[in-house]
Ligand SMILES: Nc1ncnc2c1ncn2[C@@H]1O[C@H](COP(=O)(O)OP(=O)(O)OP(=O)(O)O)[C@@H](O)[C@H]1O
């Protein structure tokens with residue numbers, strides 16, 4: 001059974017429809033890369049999955065259980081949204097760390113609130129668990145640094161630790177490296193590869209084709225609000241069937 | 257004479273500080289509530305608040321003081337002439353004489369609530385959307401996001417404009433003199449009338465300068481305290 005199933009999702013802003021019937025599924029432990037040129041709805045898709053936007057149509061299933069159906073659930077209570085959100089983690093393009101908190105506090109803040117509200121249980125001391133995640137992303141020695149004292153790559157890794165610490169079923173990444181220069185990009189990509197090896201289920205929107213080719217189990221190509229082609233990296237990168245996929249990928253040939 | 261003036265001015269200064277402190281006590285929270293009103297998605301509320309803010313910020317505080325002081329009495333007397341009589345109307349008709357200080361407080365609180373609400377609004381609206389969204393996807397409620405993530409950042413942002421406004425308030429208290437509330441300027445003018453002394457008027461500057469100086473130091477200290485992080 002797929003861990004995530006998205007069925008026929010539609011989203012528009014005013015008159016512009018951005019998602020026009022998105023369906024796909026993700027198996028447990030899979031790494032799925034979402035590629036496609038600018039403005040084709042990749043971010044919007046992740047925002048719909050994390051309930052930052054409300055799609056007009058579409059069903060989201062986690063492990064076979066429907067957690068959201070746009071047609072039958074016009075209004076969700078804050079509590080329902082909160083519960084649904086905890087199944088997913090989202091890492092933003094521009095990190096969005098909380099500037100007034102240290103790296104450690106960035107990770108522990110939500111843990112503490114969720115454990116106080118009885119929405120998550122953590123086995124053991126929250127600070128120690130959080131330190132563990134920061135070590136895992138290679139920042140064990142930076143736990144008391146404030147975001148402004150960290151490089152972009154380090155900030156993004158704190159953001160990854162912060163998302164991991166809530167133990168989501170799936171982690172979403174929206175172009176996690178596009179705000180970083182190449183050197184810092186590599187350290188974040190290395191962290192992602194580490195997570196992939198540990199069988200973390202991930203959906204990664206990325207423009208790093210080489211990375212997508214290396215770590216993905218599946219690649220989804222989006223064009224104008226639709227998934228026009230998806231398959232193994234080998235299939236997509238070496239033998240794309242759709243003309244749009246071919247056009248898009250030809251723009252990356254010399255980069256690789 | 258110098259001692260006598262100093263003590264007398266100090267009596268007036270106590271009233272000045274009282275106007276200052278009470279205005280802050282009420283206007284700081286009321287301003288925050290008004291800022292939520294002016295950012296509300298509910299249009300009638302939003303535009304009501306915005307209109308009030310426009311009127312208050314668009315007219316002199318002195319005019320507002322005079323209006324608060326005289327208008328209720330006029331309304332009361334006019335209502336009395338129409339033959340409407342009840343406790344409230346009587347109270348309005350008698351308004352002018354006993355409630356000078358109350359009139360000052362009402363005018364100052366309304367005026368400063370409007371200015372503060374704009375400062376809060378500016379601070380809150382300048383917060384990047386990503387901060388709310390990051391909190392939300394971590395499973396925090398809107399209230400938790402506001403108090404745990406946004407508020408501290410807003411405070412850091414608004415300390416400089418707030419300190420400006422609060423220092424202006426110190427000097428604005430002298431407007432209370434317009435409706436004959438006894439404060440430091442009034443205390444000094446008394447000497448001009450009775451003893452023909454002009455220097456006490458200028459002596460009041462010392463009180464203002466010390467007060468504003470202390471506030472400047474305090475705000476500098478707060479700014480420094482909040483300087484441990486950058487956005
Ligand atoms: N809140 C919004 N209001 C109106 N239009 C929006 C909104 N968010 C996104 N859009 C529009 O939706 C379309 C898809 O945007 P989206 O950000 O999902 O694209 P993307 O594939 O992530 O692009 P990029 O690679 O540049 O990040 C764009 O045309 C954008 O202008």
Ligand SMILES: [Mg+2]
Pocket residue numbers: 042043044174175
């Ligand atoms: Mg995007």
